[in-house]
Each structure stands twice: as structure tokens, then as C-alpha cells.
Amino acid sequence: MINTDGVTVLHVFRGADGRGGNALGVVRDGASVPTPEERRALARELGFGETVFVDDERTGAVDIWTPSVRLPFAGHPLIGVAWLLKADVLRPPAGEVPARRDADGTVWIAARPEWATGRRTRRYATPGEVDALPAPPPGEGWLYAWAWEDEAAGRVRARGFPRRGDGIEEDEATGAAALVLTAELGRALEIRQGAASLIRTRPLPEGTVEVGGLVGAGRR
Numbered sequence: 001m002i003n004t005d006g007v008t009v010l011h012v013f014r015g016a017d018g019r020g021g022n023a024l025g026v027v028r029d030g031a032s033v034p035t036p037e038e039r040r041a042l043a044r045e046l047g048f049g050e051t052v053f054v055d056d057e058r059t060g061a062v063d064i065w066t067p068s069v070r071l072p073f074a075g076h077p078l079i080g081v082a083w084l085l086k087a088d089v090l091r092p093p094a095g096e097v098p099a100r101r102d103a104d105g106t107v108w109i110a111a112r113p114e115w116a117t118g119r120r121t122r123r124y125a126t127p128g129e130v131d132a133l134p135a136p137p138p139g140e141g142w143l144y145a146w147a148w149e150d151e152a153a154g155r156v157r158a159r160g161f162p163r164r165g166d167g168i169e170e171d172e173a174t175g176a177a178a179l180v181l182t183a184e185l186g187r188a189l190e191i192r193q194g195a196a197s198l199i200r201t202r203p204l205p206e207g208t209v210e211v212g213g214l215v216g217a218g219r220r
Helices: 037-046 073-086 128-130 176-183
Strands: 007-014 020-027 048-056 061-065 097-101 107-113 119-123 142-150 155-160 189-193 196-204 209-217
Touching: 007 073, 020 037, 020 061, 020 073, 020 196, 020 209, 037 061, 037 209, 048 073, 061 073, 073 097, 073 107, 073 176, 073 209, 119 176, 128 142, 128 155, 142 176, 176 189, 176 196, 176 209
Parallel strands: 020 048, 119 142, 155 189
Antiparallel strands: 007 020, 007 196, 007 209, 048 061, 097 107, 107 209, 142 155, 189 196, 196 209
16 A cells, blocks of 8 residues: 555646546655656556656656656646646656646646647547547547537537556546647637536647646545
């Protein structure tokens, strides 16, 4: 059994009504879990899509783990940590990630689509087809299934399936995949993902994309 006393649990990309949000474990004292083996074991014990370790709060250095692999970049962990630390910049292995906050509480990060490697998108004809997919659909590799709810307004229905074989059958909300989809479509989006989560995105100059959402404290 792994000691989880030092873990803060957040829900990232909550809907406007406070429901939804992808669960995230944050180890604010990253030095307390120093080795990759220990970090993987703790992430597996918690069972969240991602767990993030804060290695240097002053510089924003962070380390992100799924129950099976280390990630150079992931959206919902960085938004969650930016909210928790009130940080203006974070530094995962992929590179420097600026963060900002709106008056309504939305936290935004800006990142490059190429950092979100391995996320494949697939368009379906209707939201109903997306909703009808099993969790996970047959196949291998990260799948972001989506359909337009209102193309003119930029509203999307999506579901995310890591298909890594580590027990995470479906991601409730996925910032990295939303970033990739926004880059592919070249426009701002409002994405309704999972059971009740909401992700907002918008392209920025020079190929970066902003991804934003609401964050709240949760329970293990």
C-alpha cells in the first residue's frame, strides 16, 4: 500500500454547474516521492488518469504520470496545478507552459499541439454516435471521438479513450486531445466531454493553442 496522505485531489474541466471534471492527484512535495518507480506506483495506486508531482514550486517544474507511463505534457494536470499554485508558468518536460486566469475562474494554459503526441482524433456524424461508443472502443492507441453539436457555434461532443491497458477505460476530460483537435480544425471550440465536463480552446498566433476550464477540489 502506498502512502497517499500528501495527495491533493482536484477535478479539472468542471461544467458550469459544478459537475464533471477529470480527477487529478497532485503531490505538492514532489521530493517526497523521488524515484520514477515510486511515482508510477503512486499513480497506479490512486488510479486517476494522471497524477502530477511538483518538483519545484518556485520555477513551476512538474512531472506527470499516468498509472503506466510518464508524460512530457498533459492538459488537465497542468491546468489543475496552475489553479492550485496560482502559477503563471509551469515547466513539464515538454517545455514552458504559460498560464492565466479569467475573472470567472477559468484557468488557461498555452501549449504546442506537437507536444500532445499519440492522440488520434476521429470524427463521427452525430453526437449520438459518439455517445453510443463502448468504453473503450475496439482498437489500439489514444482515440478522441468527436462530433459537431453546433458547427457554426464551435460546439463539440467528445469522448476520450487512452487504450493503454492500464485500467483507464475512458478519460472524463482531456486537455491534450482538445488541443490537437483545435489545431486540426483551426478554430475556437467549446467541447462537452465525458459525463459532464466542459473544455474551452482557442488557437493563438505562431501555432500555439490555449486550453481552459474550471477547477475545483475533490475527494479520493
